[in-house]
Amino acid sequence: MLGQDDDSDGCCPGLLSAPLDEAQAAELAPLFKALGDPVRLRLLSMIASGQGGEVCVCDLTPAFDLSQPTISHHLKLLRQAGLIDSERRGTWVYYRLVPETTDRLADILTRPADSPAPAGAAS
Amino acid sequence: MLGQDDDSDGCCPGLLSAPLDEAQAAELAPLFKALGDPVRLRLLSMIASGQGGEVCVCDLTPAFDLSQPTISHHLKLLRQAGLIDSERRGTWVYYRLVPETTDRLADILTRPADSPAPAGAAS
DNA sequence: AGGCTGGATCGATGTCTGTCAATACAACCT
DNA sequence: AGGTTGTATTGACAGACATCGATCCAGCCT
Numbered sequence: 083m084l085g086q087d088d089d090s091d092g093c094c095p096g097l098l099s100a101p102l103d104e105a106q107a108a109e110l111a112p113l114f115k116a117l118g119d120p121v122r123l124r125l126l127s128m129i130a131s132g133q134g135g136e137v138c139v140c141d142l143t144p145a146f147d148l149s150q151p152t153i154s155h156h157l158k159l160l161r162q163a164g165l166i167d168s169e170r171r172g173t174w175v176y177y178r179l180v181p182e183t184t185d186r187l188a189d190i191l192t193r194p195a196d197s198p199a200p201a202g203a204a205s
Numbered sequence: 206m207l208g209q210d211d212d213s214d215g216c217c218p219g220l221l222s223a224p225l226d227e228a229q230a231a232e233l234a235p236l237f238k239a240l241g242d243p244v245r246l247r248l249l250s251m252i253a254s255g256q257g258g259e260v261c262v263c264d265l266t267p268a269f270d271l272s273q274p275t276i277s278h279h280l281k282l283l284r285q286a287g288l289i290d291s292e293r294r295g296t297w298v299y300y301r302l303v304p305e306t307t308d309r310l311a312d313i314l315t316r317p318a319d320s321p322a323p324a325g326a327a328s
Numbered sequence: 329a330g331g332c333t334g335g336a337t338c339g340a341t342g343t344c345t346g347t348c349a350a351t352a353c354a355a356c357c358t
Numbered sequence: 359a360g361g362t363t364g365t366a367t368t369g370a371c372a373g374a375c376a377t378c379g380a381t382c383c384a385g386c387c388t
Contacts (some may be wrong), residue, residue: 097246097249097250097253098250098253098254098302098307099253099254100250100254101247101250101251101254102246102247102250103247104243104247107243107244107246107247107250108243110243110246111240111241111242111243111245111246112241114237114238114240114241114246115237115238115241115242116241117234117237117241118234118235118237118238118239118240118241119234119238120227120230120231120233120234121230122234123220123225123230123233123234123237124224124225124226124227124230126220127220127221127223127224127225127230128224130220130221130222130316131221131222131223131224179221181316184221184314184316185314185316187314188311188314188315191307191308191310191311191314192311193253193304193307193308
């Protein structure tokens with residue numbers, strides 16, 4: 083079981099339809115923060131679109147102009163945020179997406195069908 | 206200026222289906238970074254769910270245990286990211302959501318229908 | 329066992345960010 | 359004009375973050 087619905091899921095249809103309370107905001111912010119770096123964004127997209135749903139670190143590291151510890155650090159942050167998951171197989175470590183997490187974010191950013199037509203929608 | 210659809214839209218069905226290139230990542234990261242703070246997340250959700258699609262700063266500021274300049278600073282960051290827009294009406298300033306921006310983020314985080322069933326989906 | 333390669337952790341450093349008090353700017357109201 | 363209230367800007371500062379080199383751990387191969 084992935085640790086969702088412990089207490090904060092199922093209640094929040096999105097941040098666009100009702101004000102977030104402090105606890106929800108505190109839980110969500112680190113997720114977005116993890117996405118708030120170009121390197122991590124690229125890492126995540128490489129992992130998400132990888133053949134077989136996973137990518138070897140050995141394929142990720144050389145794709146950047148950054149040191150190997152730096153890439154490892156970014157992967158750790160993405161993993162701690164629950165966006166990706168890792169598995170060691172022999173010498174190599176493979177990362178794959180945790181779709182539940184990105185799904186949740188997508189949900190949160192999707193406004194309900196009855197979104198209150200923003201008055202001055204002209205343009 | 207909000208850097209939308211100048212050149213990078215319409216091409217990227219999402220970061221989950223194909224690797225982002227450096228330019229796309231550099232453009233998206235600041236958006237997520239703007240969401241990566243609990244205060245800004247709450248501000249955004251208060252604005253998005255406000256009556257009439259807009260909220261007066263005078264209603265936002267007292268909702269936090271933070272100084273008025275700090276709230277103003279966060280609003281500025283959200284505006285610079287293109288997530289909200291402001292309008293001065295008399296003495297008061299009103300903020301409202303820019304739905305195109307949140308829509309774009311939601312799109313980007315939504316995986317395509319043919320998402321590659323993550324191998325170990327057992328449980 | 330000893331050596332080698334892939335990856336993570338540690339410690340240090342420069343930059344960015346969130347916060348505040350003080351101040352400036354804008355619009356209203358005598 | 360002068361005072362008052364709402365909002366933005368400035369300057370300063372502590373804590374967080376991205377990055378690196380050096381080192382350590384895990385698994386492979388003679």
